[in-house]
Amino acid sequence: MKVITRFPPSPTGHLHVGGARTALFNWLFARHYHGKFILRIEDTDRLRSKQEYVEGIIEGLKWLGLHWDEGPYYQSQRMEIYKRHIERLLAEGKAYYCYCTPEELEKKRKEAMAKGQKPRYDGTCRNRNLPPKPGAVIRFKSNLVGETAVNDLIHGPIIFNNSELDDWIIQRSDGTPTYNFVVVVDDATMGITHVIRGDDHINNTPKQIQLYEALGYAPPAFAHVPMILGPDKTKLSKRHGAASVLEYREMGFLPEALINFLARLGWSYGDQEIFSLQELIEKFDISRIGKSAAVFNQEKLLWLNAHYIKQTPNEKLAELLKPFLERKGYPSTSTDYIIKVIQTLKTRAKTLLEMAEMADFYFLEEPIYDSKAVQKFLVPQIKPALKEMLHTIKGMSALDEAQLEQAFKRIVEKYALKPRNFAQAIRVTLTGRTVSPGLFEVMTVLGKEKVTKRFERILEKIKE
RNA sequence: GGUCCCAUCGUCUAGUGGCCUAGGAUACUGGCCUCUCACGCCAGAGACACGGGUUCAAAUCCCGUUGGGACCA
Numbered sequence: 001m002k003v004i005t006r007f008p009p010s011p012t013g014h015l016h017v018g019g020a021r022t023a024l025f026n027w028l029f030a031r032h033y034h035g036k037f038i039l040r041i042e043d044t045d046r047l048r049s050k051q052e053y054v055e056g057i058i059e060g061l062k063w064l065g066l067h068w069d070e071g072p073y074y075q076s077q078r079m080e081i082y083k084r085h086i087e088r089l090l091a092e093g094k095a096y097y098c099y100c101t102p103e104e105l106e107k108k109r110k111e112a113m114a115k116g117q118k119p120r121y122d123g124t125c126r127n128r129n130l131p132p133k134p135g136a137v138i139r140f141k142s143n144l145v146g147e148t149a150v151n152d153l154i155h156g157p158i159i160f161n162n163s164e165l166d167d168w169i170i171q172r173s174d175g176t177p178t179y180n181f182v183v184v185v186d187d188a189t190m191g192i193t194h195v196i197r198g199d200d201h202i203n204n205t206p207k208q209i210q211l212y213e214a215l216g217y218a219p220p221a222f223a224h225v226p227m228i229l230g231p232d233k234t235k236l237s238k239r240h241g242a243a244s245v246l247e248y249r250e251m252g253f254l255p256e257a258l259i260n261f262l263a264r265l266g267w268s269y270g271d272q273e274i275f276s277l278q279e280l281i282e283k284f285d286i287s288r289i290g291k292s293a294a295v296f297n298q299e300k301l302l303w304l305n306a307h308y309i310k311q312t313p314n315e316k317l318a319e320l321l322k323p324f325l326e327r328k329g330y331p332s333t334s335t336d337y338i339i340k341v342i343q344t345l346k347t348r349a350k351t352l353l354e355m356a357e358m359a360d361f362y363f364l365e366e367p368i369y370d371s372k373a374v375q376k377f378l379v380p381q382i383k384p385a386l387k388e389m390l391h392t393i394k395g396m397s398a399l400d401e402a403q404l405e406q407a408f409k410r411i412v413e414k415y416a417l418k419p420r421n422f423a424q425a426i427r428v429t430l431t432g433r434t435v436s437p438g439l440f441e442v443m444t445v446l447g448k449e450k451v452t453k454r455f456e457r458i459l460e461k462i463k464e
Numbered sequence: 465g466g467u468c469c470c471a472u473c474g475u476c477u478a479g480u481g482g483c484c485u486a487g488g489a490u491a492c493u494g495g496c497c498u499c500u501c502a503c504g505c506c507a508g509a510g511a512c513a514c515g516g517g518u519u520c521a522a523a524u525c526c527c528g529u530u531g532g533g534a535c536c537a
Contacts, residue, residue, distance in 0.1 A: 109537075119466090119537055155469070164467060203468055203535045226470075226533095233532065261476090264489090268477055271488040290477080293533065297475045300490050310503080347503040358501095408499080423499030435501045 003035025004193045007061075007068070008183070010042040011053035014244035015060035017296060018198065018228045018236055021262040025225060026196045027066045028263070028284035038190055039071035044182060046076070060245035064255050065277060073190075075182055082177040085185050085215060086138060086170060094214045095170060097136045098125040120166035138171035140181070140211060148206040153223035153286045155199075160206040168207055184208050188217035196286070199224035200235075223286050226266055226293040236296050252324060252352030254312065257305035265294045274307065306350040314339045317346065324356035330363035337362075340445045344437035358436075362445065367432030367454070377424040377434070383462045385415045385422055386429065390455040399448050401440040408439070429458045 005026040009019055030037040039061070043049040058072070089095035100121075109119040126141065142165045150158045170181040177185075187195060202224050212219040230240035237243060248258055256277070263280050264273065267289050275283070309317065318338045325338070341362045342355070349355035361367040392407040393399070408426075412419050427436055430451065436442055443451050 158468075160468080198534090199469065200534050224469085229533080231475085235534075264476065266476090271478060273476090273489050292470050294477090295475060297490080300476060303490060306503090345502095348501065405499095412499095419499055421499095427500065433500090437501080439499055 001193060003030055003033040004038065004191050005030045005035065005196060006038040006040050006187070006190065006192050007066075008040040008042045008186070009057050010045065010048075011050060011057060012045060012048040013053060014246065015057040016236070016243040017245060017248075017258075017262065018243075019057075020060065020064060020066075020245050020258070021228060021265060022197060022225065023061060023066050024064070024259060024262050025223075025267070025284075025289070026194075027068075028280055029194060029196060029286065030069075031281045032284050035193070036069045037066075038073070038192070039068035040073045040075070040186060040190070041071075042075050042179075042182070044075045044176060044179070049076075056244075056246060063249055064245065064259055070190075073186075075186065078182075078186070079177075081189060082182055082185055086177065086181075089140065089170070089214060090138070092214075093141070095138050095140050096125060096128075096167075097130040097132055098139045098167075098169075099130060099133065099136050100124055121168070123167060126167060135173045137169045137173050139167040140170045140207075140214070142167050142207065143210055148209055150202070150205045150209065150222055152202075153194075153221055154226075154289050154291060155202075155224060158202065158205075162206070165207055165210070170211075180204055180208055181211065184211045184215070184217075187220060188212060188215060192220050194221045194223060196223045196225060199226055223289070225289055226291060228265060229293050229295045231295060231297070233293075233295065240296070250353075252354060252356070253301070253305050254308045254320070254352075257301060257308045260308075261301045261304050265296070266290050274304075302350045309346055309349060309352070309355070314342045314346070317342050317352075321352055321355060324352050325359070325363065328356050328360070328363075330356075330360070331365075333363060337445075344441045344445060348437065361431040361433070361436070366457070367430065369428070369432040370434070373424075373428045373432070373434045377421065377428045378458060378462055379425075380463055382417070382422065382425045383459065385411050385417060386425060386455065386459060386462075388414075389426065390452065390459065393443075393448065393451060393455070396448065399444045399451065401444055404440045404443055430454050 007019075007023040007026050009015065009023075015023075027037050029035070039058075041054055041057075043054070054072075061068070086095065090097075098121075105121070108122055121139065125139070130136070142162070144162050144165060146162050148160045148162055148165075150160070152158055168180065169178055171177050186192075205222060205224075209219050228236045230236045232240075245258070249255075259277060259280070260275055263275060263284075267284070269275070269283050269288060312320075315335075318335050321338065321342065326332070341359050345355050345358055349358055388411050389407065392411070393404075396403060408422070409419075411417070412422050415422075423439055424434055426439055427434060427442075430436075430439075430442055430446065446454075
């Protein structure tokens with residue numbers, strides 16, 4: 001049997017990391033078994049669904065590299081299919097019209113609550129065999145005796161007592177089908193073999209299984225993956241900060257890092273931490289998914305991102321970094337120059353955004369001088385040494401790290417300086433800050449002209 | 465409130481009855497490297513929620529308690 005999985009986001013918000021992980025697991029499972037991965041847009045909620053969200057979700061999936069084999073299907077274009085299925089249930093006596101008004105139901109609900117009972121539909125219209133009527137809802141005739149078992153691939157068998165169920169609504173009074181109904185019809189008609197979804201859906205599963213059976217479809221295998229939680233251990237949401245995949249892109253994360261991180265949230269493979277996409281496809285297995293919820297912890301994502309930045313070739317990083325440099329408003333430069341800049345920054349930056357921020361002095365005509373640093377290190381006593389350094393640099397045809405270091409050491413000795421103090425003086429001169437990549441690499445990247453200029457400007461400002 | 469799920473270092477996790485004096489990763493602390501900061505390397509601290517069973521032996525199996533979460537309302 002060919003494996004078919006799906007990812008069914010509803011376009012009422014952005015693609016958040018929880019959804020992305022669900023998509024990833026479905027995608028990996030399908031790829032691992034050479035199956036099919038389907039994208040289905042659940043846009044039955046016409047009021048809250050927005051085209052921009054559809055586009056955002058698609059963009060997010062593409063950025064992560066989770067390509068689908070079929071779709072996107074839109075539920076809003078499948079209404080005929082749902083209608084046909086409802087008619088079939090009606091004709092077979094497995095569903096019925098219900099005239100109970102919301103007010104009546106509300107009253108009964110309150111009564112039940114008052115008696116300490118579970119508020120469920122009491123079946124008033126179940127056997128009345130009512131004809132269609134505008135404004136009436138359609139209910140599914142649930143099996144209310146016995147048990148329904150969900151054989152979950154992650155949790156094992158979960159047994160539900162059917163007496164907990166009631167005749168739930170499959171078509172609202174406005175004629176639209178409900179979520180649990182369309183999901184089942186879609187999954188069944190699309191031939192989904194494995195439903196991998198968040199375990200917040202576990203409680204929906206028994207009623208869905210009953211519907212599969214009523215419709216004459218074999219239920220798929222279910223795998224309910226644990227939730228992703230915020231640091232406060234509640235379901236991850238916007239109020240925990242960045243939750244949307246595209247926001248992580250804006251913050252300078254690499255898709256490889258996010259994928260790796262998401263994969264390891266709830267899934268593991270011994271002690272291994274680093275996985276390429278290809279490796280994940282080979283090694284992914286539902287049996288290695290854990291049962292307990294995981295806290296989304298950005299520190300580890302940052303570490304992974306730093307790792308992937310170090311691993312990515314400079315040429316590729318340059319292309320990725322360019323948009324961030326533009327956003328910072330730096331004057332544009334050659335790709336060759338950016339590549340050299342990156343080489344000095346790639347072990348220091350944890351995100352592309354951070355890298356762009358650390359790179360300001362490479363691109364700006366004049367560095368942004370930190371006044372405290374200037375005050376502390378660009379002192380009169382250091383001036384002669386700086387002067388001599390400038391003189392030596394001017395005498396070089398091109399800047400070379402080894403030669404620069406040699407000159408640096410010579411001058412330190414000659415003026416009996418602490419290497420640290422002289423280095424910091426040069427650093428502040430060139431970068432405006434006390435923290436930067438290695439001095440000699442900074443100088444070679446900047447080039448003789450810029451280095452000379454910055455030295456001259458600073459020397460003018462230091463009082464004798 | 466009802467139903468369901470879950471429970472190993474702060475966090476992600478390894479662990480499927482003896483290999484556990486509980487391993488790895490991250491974060492943290494200290495050291496080395498060193499022109500600063502990173503990187504890298506070395507070291508340290510840090511967990512089986514609790515209580516009962518089962519067993520020669522339990523982090524691992526069973527029951528209960530507690531705690532957390534989700535769904536429904």
